[in-house]
Amino acid sequence: MAEPTMTVEHPRCGFVALIGAPNVGKSTLINALVGTKVTIVSHKVQTTRALLRGIAIEGEAQLVLVDTPGIFAPRRRLDRAMVSTAWAGAHDADIVGVLIDAKRGIDAEAQSLLDGVAAVLQRKVLILNKIDLIEKPALLALAQAANERVAFGASFMISALTGDGVADFKRWLAGEVPPGPWHYPEDQITDAPLRQLAAEITREKLYLRLHQELPYQSTVETTSWQERKDGSVRLEQTIYVERESQRKIVLGKGGQTIKAIGADARREIAEVIEQPVHLFLFVKVREGWGDDPERYREMGLEFPKE
Numbered sequence: 225m226a227e228p229t230m231t232v233e234h235p236r237c238g239f240v241a242l243i244g245a246p247n248v249g250k251s252t253l254i255n256a257l258v259g260t261k262v263t264i265v266s267h268k269v270q271t272t273r274a275l276l277r278g279i280a281i282e283g284e285a286q287l288v289l290v291d292t293p294g295i296f297a298p299r300r301r302l303d304r305a306m307v308s309t310a311w312a313g314a315h316d317a318d319i320v321g322v323l324i325d326a327k328r329g330i331d332a333e334a335q336s337l338l339d340g341v342a343a344v345l346q347r348k349v350l351i352l353n354k355i356d357l358i359e360k361p362a363l364l365a366l367a368q369a370a371n372e373r374v375a376f377g378a379s380f381m382i383s384a385l386t387g388d389g390v391a392d393f394k395r396w397l398a399g400e401v402p403p404g405p406w407h408y409p410e411d412q413i414t415d416a417p418l419r420q421l422a423a424e425i426t427r428e429k430l431y432l433r434l435h436q437e438l439p440y441q442s443t444v445e446t447t448s449w450q451e452r453k454d455g456s457v458r459l460e461q462t463i464y465v466e467r468e469s470q471r472k473i474v475l476g477k478g479g480q481t482i483k484a485i486g487a488d489a490r491r492e493i494a495e496v497i498e499q500p501v502h503l504f505l506f507v508k509v510r511e512g513w514g515d516d517p518e519r520y521r522e523m524g525l526e527f528p529k530e
């Protein structure tokens with residue numbers, strides 16, 4: 225590890241987990257706090273599948289920001305694994321940020337989330353996100369309604385998308401995390417291995433290009449990572465789907481869809497690793513991958529027994 229170039233006299237460091245219903249903007253907020261994209265985002269629900277840590281520095285504090293899957297009523301085994309990993313992330317953190325989509329307000333999903341949050345012992349902070357979409361007076365009523373249900377230590381109103389209120393929230397976090405040495409080198413922004421980040425980027429492109437249930441019935445793994453003498457990287461990834469009909473959709477007419485997904489992913493992976501990338505995507509039918517423990521290991525999820 226490199227010698228630190230910064231002198232921090234009174235370091236603070238802590239884990240801050242962001243939890244909330246699917247699609248409320250947890251990953252967008254993690255990226256805004258880190259200042260770089262470390263976790264994938266899409267307009268679809270259930271984009272994030274496992275815990276992912278983004279690391280940010282504010283003054284003398286290092287904030288380890290834990291992105292979690294959205295919490296919802298699970299049906300499949302994969303859903304159950306995602307939801308239980310999200311709660312585990314909350315229970316292991318020093319501070320729990322509870323996000324509510326201000327536009328949606330306290331709907332059934334937010335209501336059941338708040339019921340669960342009441343059992344979390346950690347310091348809790350309310351974050352009303354997407355305030356760019358609604359008027360101020362409605363926000364105050366919403367903050368009040370949420371605080372009547374759960375004893376929040378503070379409330380913030382932000383837009384993770386425009387950045388409104390994000391700096392204030394970050395400063396507040398820096399004052400709240402416990403005193404103690406930093407866990408990571410000062411220039412580290414995530415603890416996710418590059419192979420996993422690269423697989424996630426491809427999965428994001430899949431979410432953006434494919435519709436209905438297909439994204440949920442697919443998973444992406446990086447199967448080969450070769451550094452080449454010319455400084456480029458040769459990457460192979462496998463997209464698993466459940467059925468042959470899905471494989472055809474992912475490939476698209478004359479391979480158009482997979483080509484577009486690959487081009488988007490290659491561009492972004494190259495940007496992140498700052499090296500030219502040759503990306504080879506393979507689509508495999510693996511019926512029942514959602515019940516295969518190996519796939520869960522690859523995703524960094526516990527395999528639920530049922």
Ligand SMILES: Nc1nc2c(ncn2[C@@H]2O[C@H](COP(=O)(O)OP(=O)(O)OP(=O)(O)O)[C@@H](O)[C@H]2O)c(=O)[nH]1
Binds near residue numbers: 244272294354355357
């Ligand atoms: N208008 C607006 N849109 C936002 C804001 N924050 C996030 N979004 C959008 O909301 C959608 C979901 O964002 P994500 O960050 O993926 O949400 P998430 O909570 O991580 O979702 P899951 O991983 O599925 O649980 C994306 O289309 C974002 O661009 C915001 O402050 N304002």
Ligand SMILES: [Mg+2]
Binds near residue numbers: 252292
């Ligand atoms: Mg997410």
